[in-house]
Amino acid sequence: MSPEIRFTFDGLSMTAGEDQSIAAALIENGILSWRTTRFGDRPRGLFCGIGVCFDCLVTVNGEPNVRACISAVEPADDVRTQVGDGHVE
């Protein structure tokens, strides 16, 4: 898959293949965790990989709770680590 799409993760510039999932793009860029849990502040990343578990939630362009495993990267996406439920306190 040729890197064609540019996006950022927590401000860092990264590339992804066309139609690649956000989770796959992050893992290929060496990022294994992109969420911290609401109670234990535990790091989470890809788990079920097919949209069932909601563990891979990430904030995209200000919108929290996007499942990284079944959502494709789009050009210039601003992807950010989701802290807790993703809503700024």
Place this chain on the structure above:
Amino acid sequence: MAMSSRSPDATDVTVLGAGAAGVAAAVVAARSGCRVVVIDNGSVPGGQYFRGAATVTSSSVNSQPADLSYAALRIEFDRLVASGAIDYRARWTAYAASINDAEFVIRLRGDDRHRSEIDAVTSTALIVATGAFDRQLPFPGWDLPGVMSGGGAQSLAKGDDVVPGRRVVVAGTGPFLLAVSSTLLDHGASVPAIVEANHPARLMTQTSGLRGGLGKTGELVGYARQLARHRVPYLRRHRVIEAIGAGFLEAVRIARVDRDWRVVEGSERTVECDALAVGFGFVAQTDLAGQLGAAMTLGADGGLVIDVDADLATSVAGLFAAGETTGVGGVEAARVEGLLAGASVADYLGRPPALTSRGLRVVRRDIAMWQGFADALHTTFPVREGWREQVRDDTLVCRCEEVSAGQVREAIDDLGARDTRAVKLFTRAGMGWCQGRVCGSAVDSLCGFGTTQSLGGAATRPLAVPVPLGALANDQMEG
């Protein structure tokens, strides 16, 4: 069948899911002249098994109606979509199902990046072909990033050509572990070990009597050769007892286990790895059929499945089910069940049959054969009770609500919880984003229930996926 109050925009059949079962069902129903809508949350047909197989080459496929292979069906599906006979809605999620004036109403939500977009489809008949997901059994450290389901590792590699790590340990139970390992090897990862909790030595003898199962056995032999070539150790009667790492997975602790999956003391050792792909069979996605009041039963693997008759009709008139939702049996079983569900739905709607009576006999025979094969697999790869002994009180059980095994045990032992619903209310296990899909089987097993009622209670979900309040409000107003 007379439908006096039929909605003007109602279709004949809605098919939920575009995996092997859904594609087959839609094609057969459309051949009979039914107007078909197919809903799927993926971007291409094929479901989990055919993920990444976005283009099917027609060269090797005999595109005669008699060719009912998945490749042929997929080509026909694409043609029927192009001609308008099938209305294929990719990237839509069915979040609720109901019956209104003898018609099925399926409420849809856009994908996560378009989740405020809503729609609804009304139809005279409905086929549920929503597949399954990996069954998980908690163990210490299983929430570390780098630990993922076998299906997740598989879809990452097949769908996105990315491996979850350089060295991936594959663990759990079932022949799926071999398929996952094979995919990972194909995509350039190394597999330090396959950790299989059961001892499948008898598989070949048990299944050798099953004529068509030999094809599947051949697939397994292919995997075995590849794994031998790559010198991948296949550790039977072994389990991963802990995932270790600071912030992400760095190693797993594995141990030899007895027949009941109890750890053999002194056999523990550490295997370094970057990722762990783990799964203990599959859990059927039954919730939309459950919303419609369809009766459930227990599959050969002890999991909740939709109860169907020999024609794949459920207890609800006009509602049919196919594939993993009627019993986890793999992709070939799903395909032939899809064929039968498509034929049954056409018959229900009074349309001419698309399959010859001989063709239908072959389909029914194949379903029985794959069912037998699946039963043999479930006998060989059961979940044994000893798994619970590796679950410490501080082991996470519900990943969403961060509930520990100790809290679940307390709900049972001290608070008197006697069903999964009570455990859920006391502890919040199963009340999070995934609505108990991931922890449901484990909580039920920790409680020692294992009944249709208990598993069914845990799998009752008014909304299959979260829907923004604003979208729901609009939906209700549009009625």
